[in-house]
Amino acid sequence: MTGPVVITAAVVGAEVTRAQNPAVPYTPVEIAAAALAAGRAGAAVVHLHARWPDGRPSQEAGHFREIIDRIRQAGSDVVLQCSTGGALGMSIEERLGALVDGAEMATLNLGTMNFGDGVFLNPRPDIVRVAARLRERGLVPECEVYDGGMLGTLGWLLGEGHLSPPYHVQFVLGVPGGLSAGERQLRFLLEGLPGATTWSVAGVGRHQLPMAKLGLSLGGHVRVGLEDNLFVSKGVLATGSDQLVSLAVDFALRAGREPASPSRARALLGIEPARPS
Ligand code: KMH
Ligand code: ZN
DSSP states (O other), X not given: OOSOBOEEEEOOOSSOOTTTOTTOOOSHHHHHHHHHHHHHHTOSEEEEXXXXXXXOEEOOHHHHHHHHHHHHHTTOOOEEEEOSOOSTTOOHHHHGGGOOTTOOEEEEEOOOEEETTEEEOOOHHHHHHHHHHHHHHTOEEEEEEOSTHHHHHHHHHHHTTSOOSSOEEEEEEOOBTBOOOSHHHHHHHHHTOSSSOEEEEXXXXXXXXXXXXXXXXXXXXXXXXXXXXXXXXXXXXXXXXXXXXXXXXXXXXXXXXXBOOHHHHHHHHTOOOOOOO
C-alpha cells in the first residue's frame, strides 16, 4: 500500500491520569505543549480533550480556546480536532462546549456502549444533534466507531441526510465493552463501511502499536497517543504522545507510507486549507 498516512495524536483523553503516567498533560499549557511535540514528531492531526488543573476532564470552551491559541501562537499548522465525546457522565450540552473557533474537525460518537465499568451514552437523537452542530460550524466530523453496529448508524445518518461527505471514520478498537482489537475485526468493519471514506484505526492499550502497523498495511490512517495507551513497550511508560508518534512514523516509513503533512492531511480529509492567523 502506498500513499501518505495521516497520523493523529490523541494527546490527553479524559480517562488516563498522571498517577498512571506522569507524562499525561492536564493544563492548557501542558496539553498545547504535548500537541506541539506530537506535531513535530510527525502527527498531522491532534485529537484534543481538556482537563481542569487537577486532572478532572473538562469540556470548558475556555480551556479548548487556550489550548488552540497556544498551538497556533507557537506557529504550528497541525490540524485541530476537538472531542465531543468528553468523559463518561457528561451531558451532551456540556460535551458540545469543545466546539470553539479554530477547531477544524470534531468527533461524532456513533453509539451507546459499556466503556469499562461505565456507560458511554450516545442515543441517536444526541448523535443527530452533534452532527447538526458540526455542520453548522463547518467542522469535518470524525465518526468514532467502537463496534460493528455503529456502522449501521453511520449508514442511517448518511441515508437521512444528517451526515454527508466529507467525514472521516476512526475505528477505536479494544475498549472494554467495544469490539476487540484484531485483524479479523478490522477487516469486518472495513467491509461494512457504507461507501468510500477515509478511515483510521486506534488500538487501545497494548493493541495500539500493532493496530497502527495493521492500519498502515491495509491502507488506512492511524491514531496513537496517551489517550489510548500509556506504554511504549511492555512495562515501559511512554515519555509522551510524541514518542508514540515517532514509532508510528517509523512504522509508516518501513511500510512505504509517507507521513502526511498537516496541509496534505487537510486535502485528504476534505478540510479547508488553514487560514493564516
Ligand atoms: N472519553 C471517552 C468516553 C471522543 O473523544 O470523542 C470518549 C472519547 C471519544 O474520548
Ligand atoms: Zn477522545
